[in-house]
Amino acid sequence: MADHDDEAPATGSAVEKSEPQKISAGTAVIPTDPFENPGEPPHRLRITDKDPAEEKKAARQVSTLFFLSIIFSCLAVAAYIAFPIKEGDTGSIRLNNLFLGLGIALGLLSIGIGAVHWSKTLMPAQEITEMRHLTKGSDATRAKAAEVFELGNKESGFGRRSLIRNSLIGAMVAFVLPGVVIFRDLGPKVDPNVVLRHTLWKKGMHLTIDPTGTRIKASDVTLGSAFHVIPESLLKSDDLLEEKAKAAVLLMRLNPDDLHEPKGRENWQYNGIVAYSKICTHVGCPVALYEQQTHHLLCPCHQSTFDVTENCKVIFGPASRPLPQLPITVDADGYLVAQSDFHEPVGPSFWERDR
Amino acid sequence: MGAAANYIDERTSISGLVKEVGRKIFPDHWSFMLGEVALYSFVVILLSGTFLTFFFQPSMAEVTYQGSYVPLKGIDMSAAMQSTLNISFDIRGGLLFRQIHHWAALLFIAAIGLHMLRIYFTGAFRKPRELNWFIGFVLFILALAEGFTGYSLPDDLLSGNGLRIIDGMVKGIPVIGVWISYLLFGGEFPGTAIVSRLYSLHIMLLPALLIAMLGAHLLLLVINKHTQWAGPGKTNDNVVGVPVMPVFAAKAGGFFFIVFGVIVLIASLFTINPIWNYGPYDPSPVSAGTQPDWYIGFADGALRLAPPHWEVVWGGYTVSFNILVPIVVLVGLLGTVAFYPFIEGWITGDKREHHILDRPRNAPTRTAVGAALMTLYAALWGAASSDLMATHFKLSIDQVIHVMQFLTVIGPFIAFWITKRVCLGLQKKDREIALHGHESGRIVRLPGGEYIEVHTPLTEYERWTLVSFNEYEPLMVRPNERGVVTPLERIRASISGFFFEDRISPVTKAEIEASHHESHGAIEEGSGGH
Numbered sequence: 047m048a049d050h051d052d053e054a055p056a057t058g059s060a061v062e063k064s065e066p067q068k069i070s071a072g073t074a075v076i077p078t079d080p081f082e083n084p085g086e087p088p089h090r091l092r093i094t095d096k097d098p099a100e101e102k103k104a105a106r107q108v109s110t111l112f113f114l115s116i117i118f119s120c121l122a123v124a125a126y127i128a129f130p131i132k133e134g135d136t137g138s139i140r141l142n143n144l145f146l147g148l149g150i151a152l153g154l155l156s157i158g159i160g161a162v163h164w165s166k167t168l169m170p171a172q173e174i175t176e177m178r179h180l181t182k183g184s185d186a187t188r189a190k191a192a193e194v195f196e197l198g199n200k201e202s203g204f205g206r207r208s209l210i211r212n213s214l215i216g217a218m219v220a221f222v223l224p225g226v227v228i229f230r231d232l233g234p235k236v237d238p239n240v241v242l243r244h245t246l247w248k249k250g251m252h253l254t255i256d257p258t259g260t261r262i263k264a265s266d267v268t269l270g271s272a273f274h275v276i277p278e279s280l281l282k283s284d285d286l287l288e289e290k291a292k293a294a295v296l297l298m299r300l301n302p303d304d305l306h307e308p309k310g311r312e313n314w315q316y317n318g319i320v321a322y323s324k325i326c327t328h329v330g331c332p333v334a335l336y337e338q339q340t341h342h343l344l345c346p347c348h349q350s351t352f353d354v355t356e357n358c359k360v361i362f363g364p365a366s367r368p369l370p371q372l373p374i375t376v377d378a379d380g381y382l383v384a385q386s387d388f389h390e391p392v393g394p395s396f397w398e399r400d401r
Numbered sequence: 402m403g404a405a406a407n408y409i410d411e412r413t414s415i416s417g418l419v420k421e422v423g424r425k426i427f428p429d430h431w432s433f434m435l436g437e438v439a440l441y442s443f444v445v446i447l448l449s450g451t452f453l454t455f456f457f458q459p460s461m462a463e464v465t466y467q468g469s470y471v472p473l474k475g476i477d478m479s480a481a482m483q484s485t486l487n488i489s490f491d492i493r494g495g496l497l498f499r500q501i502h503h504w505a506a507l508l509f510i511a512a513i514g515l516h517m518l519r520i521y522f523t524g525a526f527r528k529p530r531e532l533n534w535f536i537g538f539v540l541f542i543l544a545l546a547e548g549f550t551g552y553s554l555p556d557d558l559l560s561g562n563g564l565r566i567i568d569g570m571v572k573g574i575p576v577i578g579v580w581i582s583y584l585l586f587g588g589e590f591p592g593t594a595i596v597s598r599l600y601s602l603h604i605m606l607l608p609a610l611l612i613a614m615l616g617a618h619l620l621l622l623v624i625n626k627h628t629q630w631a632g633p634g635k636t637n638d639n640v641v642g643v644p645v646m647p648v649f650a651a652k653a654g655g656f657f658f659i660v661f662g663v664i665v666l667i668a669s670l671f672t673i674n675p676i677w678n679y680g681p682y683d684p685s686p687v688s689a690g691t692q693p694d695w696y697i698g699f700a701d702g703a704l705r706l707a708p709p710h711w712e713v714v715w716g717g718y719t720v721s722f723n724i725l726v727p728i729v730v731l732v733g734l735l736g737t738v739a740f741y742p743f744i745e746g747w748i749t750g751d752k753r754e755h756h757i758l759d760r761p762r763n764a765p766t767r768t769a770v771g772a773a774l775m776t777l778y779a780a781l782w783g784a785a786s787s788d789l790m791a792t793h794f795k796l797s798i799d800q801v802i803h804v805m806q807f808l809t810v811i812g813p814f815i816a817f818w819i820t821k822r823v824c825l826g827l828q829k830k831d832r833e834i835a836l837h838g839h840e841s842g843r844i845v846r847l848p849g850g851e852y853i854e855v856h857t858p859l860t861e862y863e864r865w866t867l868v869s870f871n872e873y874e875p876l877m878v879r880p881n882e883r884g885v886v887t888p889l890e891r892i893r894a895s896i897s898g899f900f901f902e903d904r905i906s907p908v909t910k911a912e913i914e915a916s917h918h919e920s921h922g923a924i925e926e927g928s929g930g931h
């Protein structure tokens with residue numbers, strides 16, 4: 047920008063003048079008899095420009111605002127001390143927040159309003175006109191720049207010595223590679239496609255209540271009730287959240303006549319008690335809203351709805367797949383246990399899910 | 402010159418910069434302050450965020466909460482969540498600074514959005530500012546990324562759920578999705594790494610990129626000089642306004658304190674993100690009716706609108722169109738925004754610099770396209786509240802989703818059509834006013850018995866504002882040097898036709914003169930402006 051000032055403004059500043067256009071206007075319509083720009087309307091004086099008393103008043107207001115700001119900032123410091131936080135008393139936090147905040151806010155606002163008032167009433171209001179120039183450098187500057195590049199090319203031989211150039215380009219690509227590869231260990235060594243297929247559930251694992259971990263007696267599951275369930279071994283797991291994110295289950299008891307199981311899964315339920323993965327097959331939120339009357343499960347995130355009587359198939363919403371079913375039965379004492387792990391990966395679909 | 406100034410200049414040559422920039426002219430208009438609001442809220446974000454880093458622990462190590470907030474005492478949670486609770490309940494002013502930070506972030510993104518709309522609808526992105534538009538777009542994306550990473554740091558129930566949705570979306574990406582998720586979370590979701598990784602991004606990488614981009618954005622602003630509204634005395638060759646020193650500096654500096662003050666005021670009065678009500682993250686509890694921060698809504702809404710069963714298995718591989726299609730729609734929307742200036746420039750072929758802003762009505766198709774994109778955004782955003790709408794209006798969720806699906810597909814077309822008609826209507830009205838003056842509301846009876854309304858003629862200043870705007874014609878396809886019409890040129894011509902077929906030309910001098918010879922020209926008040 048700096049060197050524009052030394053040039054005659056004629057260099058390409060003719061964008062809107064009626065001189066012949068050097069720059070393509072594309073499909074723009076150029077008027078043949080353009081209107082004349084009437085120029086700036088006459089400047090109007092403000093009251094503070096005309097009346098010295100008003101000017102004094104405005105000056106007083108500005109300094110008063112700045113003084114007020116000092117006071118508010120001091121009050122904020124005082125509030126910090128005067129409103130301590132008392133343990134267990136949420137009211138004390140509210141007061142601390144309120145008065146400290148008000149002090150700071152009013153201190154800032156007074157500075158801001160004062161400065162704007164100052165500029166609007168006391169600083170010159172007359173607008174100033176400055177010329178623009180085409181953004182590109184002048185022809186001479188551009189020629190110089192081109193010359194610099196040419197010289198650089200000539201002196202280094204970048205264009206001429208193709209072996210040097212091409213091997214350099216190769217090196218520039220290659221030197222990035224380690225920087226990409228090094229990110230491999232962001233994740234563990236095992237293949238995610240393997241771990242995603244397994245959960246803590248296995249043959250004989252007790253179904254227990256989330257979050258206490260107490261076992262569930264089949265006879266305690268009354269008709270129409272629903273339980274949030276975790277595998278018994280979860281609470282002892284080292285990877286509690288990761289395992290829970292896959293193994294969480296919803297347990298419901300329906301009238302056995304209402305259940306329409308597909309072939310081969312008739313004995314995955316026990317006396318109308320069914321267990322389904324709680325992890326939405328859309329993008330993985332907990333599907334946790336059970337409507338007793340309709341036997342629908344609703345995911346709160348994007349409202350996918352699953353019909354428990356139809357093996358949890360999707361009846362609404364963006365999900366595609368039924369919730370996976372956990373085959374269950376009872377142990378010798380009548381407590382609910384899993385027959386096995388899920389027979390398919392739980393949660394959101396992924397590329398190799400059906401391999 | 403003061404001794405200190407001399408000391409510095411002898412070592413830095415700073416006088417050159419002061420000479421160059423100190424009296425630079427800035428045009429004044431309320432809409433030019435939107436970018437400033439974004440800038441100032443970003444400064445507030447940096448200040449309040451730095452305070453938070455002194456106390457926040459970006460660790461997912463499990464701890465048992467023992468702080469002052471009684472209802473959560475004894476509960477297991479991550480160190481991140483615990484330290485966030487400590488900031489809120491054990492550090493004086495901690496809650497205030499958390500709330501300042503969060504409110505400032507919301508204002509930041511809102512201001513960027515409005516700033517972007519103002520640039521778009523006034524055509525401020527035209528040559529030579531296309532690159533600055535693109536830099537601005539990158540800033541917008543960085544701001545969204547800052548917002549999302551920050552939202553995820555406290556490791557509370559809502560932020561964990563948000564991350565889980567991201568995890569699910571990422572897994573839906575063909576071929577590499579599972580691996581991206583696995584590397585991102587350092588293993589299976591949620592793992593113990595994500596908070597500290599997002600923290601590095603949130604406080605280091607993203608702010609550094611933001612500041613660098615912002616520097617480029619403002620540097621280009623100074624090089625290009627600010628645009629101005631059409632008006633008497635303003636041309637494409639000048640810039641009319643106030644100088645940086647002292648008027649603009651005082652106004653802008655004052656405005657910074659006002660923005661800062663308003664944010665602190667809001668933070669002291671209104672709670673935001675009360676994580677103590679949500680509790681620590683747990684993959685299992687219900688979270689009905691919870692909403693992401695508003696700026697993520699459009700993405701969440703897009704996910705909700707996919708119809709059921711949009712998933713296929715091809716050759717044993719699973720392709721989740723219920724996730725891919727929303728992602729493609731979002732990328733398409735953002736991509737159109739990112740490259741719009743280049744598209745419009747290609748269509749008009751106009752290589753001139755433009756420093757005078759368009760009134761939105763004077764670029765009807767551009768304005769209508771903007772309205773259509775805004776409608777698409779709004780429909781997606783609205784869809785993110787489908788459950789709240791359903792409960793509020795006592796509708797079934799199915800009905801609400803179907804309405805939103807309809808609005809997403811059809812709404813943009815309706816918005817386009819209405820906006821274009823409105824713009825053309827306003828342009829016609831402008832023409833009327835430019836030709837015949839303002840309606841004065843005074844009816845007089847002509848000697849012949851006819852009633853007419855008296856029109857007050859325009860001053861030449863008023864007229865200039867109405868008649869000085871750009872007009873484009875549809876492109877005529879012409880064969881190139883080799884005598885062929887390329888397919889690309891055909892496409893360009895048809896888009897150009899779409900843009901400029903319906904148009905209202907600015908009033909010409911000849912038309913004004915003609916209008917003065919019309920019969921009732923005789924009873925205009927005064928003598929007209931020239």
Ligand code: HEM
Pocket residue numbers: 432433434435436437439440441443513516517520525526530533534535536537538539540541544615618622626627628629
């Ligand atoms: C971090 C976010 C951003 C900040 C802090 C910011 C800041 C600013 C400021 C202070 C100005 C001058 C005042 C004004 O015209 O409003 C400006 C101008 C501009 N901004 Fe931004 N901006 C941001 C994002 C964007 C975005 C998202 C876009 C568009 C995609 C954009 C495009 C522009 C353009 C083209 C100008 C020149 C306007 C003119 O000369 O009329 N900016 N920006």
Ligand code: FES
Pocket residue numbers: 326327328329330331345346347348349350363364365
């Ligand atoms: S995660 Fe359940 S509907 Fe999206």
